[in-house]
Amino acid sequence: MQTLLRSLAASAGLWLAAASVPASLPAQQAKSAAPAKLRDPDVPYVPTTPEAVEAMLKLADIKKTDVLYDLGCGDGRIVVTAAKLHGVRGVGIDIDPQRIGEANENAKRSGVDHLVTFKLGDLFEADFREASVVTLFLLPRINIKLKPRLLEQLKPGTRIVSNTFDMGEWKAQKESTVDSEDFDTGLSRKFLLWTIPASKQAP
Ligand SMILES: C[S@@+](CC[C@H](N)C(=O)[O-])C[C@H]1O[C@@H](n2cnc3c(N)ncnc32)[C@H](O)[C@@H]1O
DSSP states (O other), X not given: OHHHHHHHHHHHHHHHHHHTSOOOOOHHHHTOOSOOOOOOOSSOOOOOOHHHHHHHHHHTTOOTTOEEEEESOTTSXXXXXXXXXXXXXXXXXXXXXXXXXXXXXXXXXXXXXXXXXXXXXXXXXOOOTTOSEEXXXXXXXXXXXXXXXXXXXXOTTOEEEEESOOOTTSOOSEEEEOOOSOTTTXXXXXXXXXXXXXXXXXX
């Protein structure tokens, strides 16, 4: 598990370093009408196992009246499962256009495309204020970097559930585990829950 975590963290670190290099496009290219290419992901794609998706929704105590956002949604499985099993409206955001394509297909195949929306975008620039539940499967330092935006945007009482990774000094209020299929990696076995406090402040 340590090896995998190190490699996940290392890849994300390399991507971040690459992303921080300023673009030096020739002026003519910069003026092009082509849509700006999104930067590389901060975290590689590793899907949450199906058992883990259900465990995360259970830990969030998801209800039909919730609005679920998965930040870095991959193929949309968390949002689609919540819509299918609980009738929940959801939004998934991912920086990788391939994942957004897969998520839209997944929603259509599962007959929940009227309940869910998938958006191509950077989670660090996204507006997720309407969420009452947010799910994350990122990395510890990405969670920590995201924490101020979570506290700024989310209403008190909003639940945040993370697959595997913590949020540094902001200790989870509850945890759960499953015996996942993903025994080799150790991922998708532990889940952590936080609730946005009334003061909107956290360590
Ligand atoms: C570990 S996968 C989790 C996928 C999905 N949430 C799940 O649990 O199955 C992380 C996802 O985050 C996306 N991602 C990474 N950095 C991102 C960013 N800055 N903005 C939006 N999505 C990002 C990746 O493309 C990838 O699909």
